Every structure is written in C-alpha cells, then in structure tokens.
Amino acid sequence: MSVERKAPGAQRGAIDARVLRALLFTGLLASSGCEWFTDFKRQPHVVTWESWSPETLSVRGSPQGSVPTDGTAMPAYMVSYAPMPATIDSMAGIANPVPVSEASLAAGRKHYQINCAVCHGDNGDGVSIGSRYGLISFPLTSDVTKARTDGYIFGMIRNGRASMPSYNRIEERDRWDVVNYIRALQGRVTDVPFERGPLAMPGVTGDKVPGPGTLGPTRAIPHRPTSGGAR
Secondary structure, eight states: OOOOOOOHHHHHHHHHHHHHHHHHHHHHHHHTTOOOOOTTSSOOOOOTTOOOSTTOOSOOOOOTTOOOTTOOSSOTTTSOOOOOHHHHHTTTTOOOOSOOOHHHHHHHHHHHHHHTHHHHOTTSSSOSHHHHTTOOOOOTTSHHHHTSOHHHHHHHHHHOBTTBOOOTTSOHHHHHHHHHHHHHHTTOOOSSOOOOSOSSSTTOOGGGSOOOOSSSOSSOOTTSOTTSSOO
C-alpha cells in the first residue's frame, strides 16, 4: 500500500487557504455586529423609562392626576394644582411626616439653594439676587410665614401662587426637607446644626446637588455619584 505525499508547497497552500477562510469567517462575524460568549450578561432588554420601539418618541409620563405607588400627601383628584389662595389653604392641615434631622436639613439646603435662594435669599430674608433687579421677594423669615403651618408651605411649593411658580418638580419627600430647612432659617430649629448659603460654585455637581430621586428611573444618572446626597 502506497501513500501519496503532497509536495511541501502544496501543503503550505492548503494551510494558507484554511487560515484565510478562518480569518474571513472571523471578519464576517465582527462586521455583523453580533456579540458572542457574553454568558448572558448582556442581552436585549428594556429598562425603566426607556423607549422600547421606534414608535415611542420619548418617555411616556404618568397620566395626569395619577398617584405614586407609595402614596401621596394630597392627590390631584382631591386638591388641584391651581395657584389659588383657597386651594393652598386647604392643604394647611397636612402634617409633616419628616422629622427634623441633620440629613433632612442638609438635603433641604440643596433644594433650597437650587430653587428658592434666587428669590428668597440665602437666609430667607428676601435679600437675594432677584431683589437686586427689581423682583419682589417675599421674606420667609417674616412673622406671617412663621405663623404658617408646614402643610401650607408644602402647598405653596406644590402649587405656587402669585409671582411664585409651582415647584412641583421637587419630589414630595424632598419638599418636606425644604420645609424643615425653612423652619431652620426662621430660627425655629435650635437643637439641630445646619449650614446656610451655597454649597459650592455654580456648575459643581457630585455631592453638592441632590441625589437620584425615588420616583425617577431605577438607574442613577451616570455622571452623578449615588453616594452624594442619595438617601
């Protein structure tokens, strides 16, 4: 029995052809956009508040007047968001569920500096940047505001009134932190230390701004550390 042997050149040609076919196959896989050997760590899925089809142009918000799954102090179907005195007066009896603490005052300070200080001032006395340009700033440290209930201040943040717009963008839980901070500026909090004024220069983020909310996406915003201000 005889065995036919191929010439060395022919063997190298066959090997080169197989290598070429393997490289070509690998290149086709790479160019196809497919990902292999992921151990199911990454697979197609839709996360909370993410568009799931080409027809959805943006996040679909909750229906108007809907109530969060963890409840609300005053649903819209009971008290509207109209910026009217009687509407806000009707929320005066809502009790503040958030006790005064260093954490609450620190969180309230962040929201206050972002949303309130421009009109009411760092100390709540109405001396603010807005007042320098003719904006009528109502002092939060006046006897009139001191006499208001926590629920009334909560309602003002929720609805707004007169020249003050609604700051309903502040989540409900965080609004009570703002109420507590206003009470501290009024001198009604004497047993818990707190700080006044800006936390940092404009544009600084990190732990100088509020952390991820409780009603937003389940994933924190990538450029905002979850350890900074998250509760």
